Amino acid sequence: MTEATDTSTATPMFEHTDTDWQSVGILWGIGIGAAMQFAKFSAAFTELQSHYDVDATQIGLALSIVGFVGLVLGVSAGVLAGRTGYRRVLVGCLIVGASLSLLQSFLPPFPVLLFSRFAEGVSHLGIVVAAPTMMAFVSARRHRSITMAIWGTFFGVAFGLMGWIGPLVIKHSGLPSLFVGHAAFMAIFALCALRLPATKQAAMRSVEQATFGHFFKENLAVYRNPRTVLPGAIFLFHTSMYIALLTFVPRLTTHPDVTSLLLVALPLASTGGTFLAGIIAQYLMSPQTLVVIAYMVVAGLSVAVATTVSSDYVFVCAAMSLLLFSGLVQGATFATIPHVTRSPDEQAQANGAIAQLGNLGSTLGPPVFAMALGKYGSTGIIGLTFFLCLGGVAVGWMAQKLR
Numbered sequence: 001m002t003e004a005t006d007t008s009t010a011t012p013m014f015e016h017t018d019t020d021w022q023s024v025g026i027l028w029g030i031g032i033g034a035a036m037q038f039a040k041f042s043a044a045f046t047e048l049q050s051h052y053d054v055d056a057t058q059i060g061l062a063l064s065i066v067g068f069v070g071l072v073l074g075v076s077a078g079v080l081a082g083r084t085g086y087r088r089v090l091v092g093c094l095i096v097g098a099s100l101s102l103l104q105s106f107l108p109p110f111p112v113l114l115f116s117r118f119a120e121g122v123s124h125l126g127i128v129v130a131a132p133t134m135m136a137f138v139s140a141r142r143h144r145s146i147t148m149a150i151w152g153t154f155f156g157v158a159f160g161l162m163g164w165i166g167p168l169v170i171k172h173s174g175l176p177s178l179f180v181g182h183a184a185f186m187a188i189f190a191l192c193a194l195r196l197p198a199t200k201q202a203a204m205r206s207v208e209q210a211t212f213g214h215f216f217k218e219n220l221a222v223y224r225n226p227r228t229v230l231p232g233a234i235f236l237f238h239t240s241m242y243i244a245l246l247t248f249v250p251r252l253t254t255h256p257d258v259t260s261l262l263l264v265a266l267p268l269a270s271t272g273g274t275f276l277a278g279i280i281a282q283y284l285m286s287p288q289t290l291v292v293i294a295y296m297v298v299a300g301l302s303v304a305v306a307t308t309v310s311s312d313y314v315f316v317c318a319a320m321s322l323l324l325f326s327g328l329v330q331g332a333t334f335a336t337i338p339h340v341t342r343s344p345d346e347q348a349q350a351n352g353a354i355a356q357l358g359n360l361g362s363t364l365g366p367p368v369f370a371m372a373l374g375k376y377g378s379t380g381i382i383g384l385t386f387f388l389c390l391g392g393v394a395v396g397w398m399a400q401k402l403r
Contacts, residue, residue: 035158043166060367069121070359094190156271163263232353239361244369273327
């Protein structure tokens with residue numbers, strides 16, 4: 001998933017003695033707008049499938065294809081953004097995102113819609129690389145952990161807001177209004193981004209190194225090193241099911257009120273789990289151990305979710321617990337990086353791998369889950385979730401061996 005972004009690819013030229021909280025708020029809002037690029041299609045999943053008269057797998061592809069650009073360019077995006085200038089990248093990507101949402105409001109032919117979603121991936125990747133890096137820049141050292149924690153909530157908050165507002169907008173104003181609203185949101189924050197301070201970052205690599213050969217070597221070095229690839233592998237299994245669970249678990253029940261409740265509550269439960277993971281990993285156990293335990297609990301709770309659909313109260317509790325522990329996996333993954341890497345360079349490379357593999361999971365997960373749900377119902381979701389959790393436990397166990 002695209003909230004996995006390298007915040008250490010560049011070091012500010014100087015330290016701020018105080019935090020620019022206004023800029024932090026603007027950057028957090030920009031992140032929410034980027035996450036809504038996924039969340040708007042999740043909230044409108046049923047309506048889009050009905051309008052285009054295609055199967056769930058194709059709409060799942062439209063939901064997830066935004067992550068494809070990050071899948072290809074995740075490791076190198078921070079370098080490119082640093083050369084261009086973070087404020088310039090943010091303003092440009094917000095304008096592109098607003099324009100594409102406006103295009104989608106016309107409900108163009110499905111191939112055009114898919115192309116617009118692919119192009120939206122450029123906007124999304126630019127934002128999730130530049131915004132957290134700039135947030136660290138405008139933060140005093142004593143506040144940096146706090147502001148990074150604030151940034152980490154952007155995906156869950158976006159899904160919660162869209163799960164609450166999206167169905168209301170669609171019901172009262174129609175599907176196009178949802179995309180017009182998102183376009184307006186992005187355009188407003190493009191104006192707000194002009195108020196952000198300009199940043200000058202030290203060039204990390206010479207222009208001569210920006211070649212295909214260097215790009216290939218850079219990626220190969222990351223994936224040959226277990227210390228840089230294992231956190232990304234942990235995150236791959238998480239993102240492969242995260243957006244799919246947020247999208248499909250609320251739709252397992254036939255009660256619209258329960259579905260509406262879960263579309264809002266599940267992202268918030270996940271966000272709470274992400275915060276809780278930091279506390280647990282700091283004081284109670286290593287993040288690698290927490291990853292293994294959380295994945296095992298997610299596997300068990302997936303069974304509970306599928307077998308309690310007929311009991312609304314129990315189903316809601318099981319679904320929220322499922323996403324809470326999924327959030328624990330996410331938080332523990334980020335905490336794992338400083339535990340297994342040995343230098344700032346390795347940390348930057350691990351964050352790049354998380355960006356790439358997280359986008360791989362976000363791209364492949366929704367259409368595969370949609371296909372499994374369509375063929376096998378809730379049993380398909382259980383099977384896929386179990387498989388992914390087994391993979392997560394395996395790589396978490398391997399990460400435990402690294403010190």
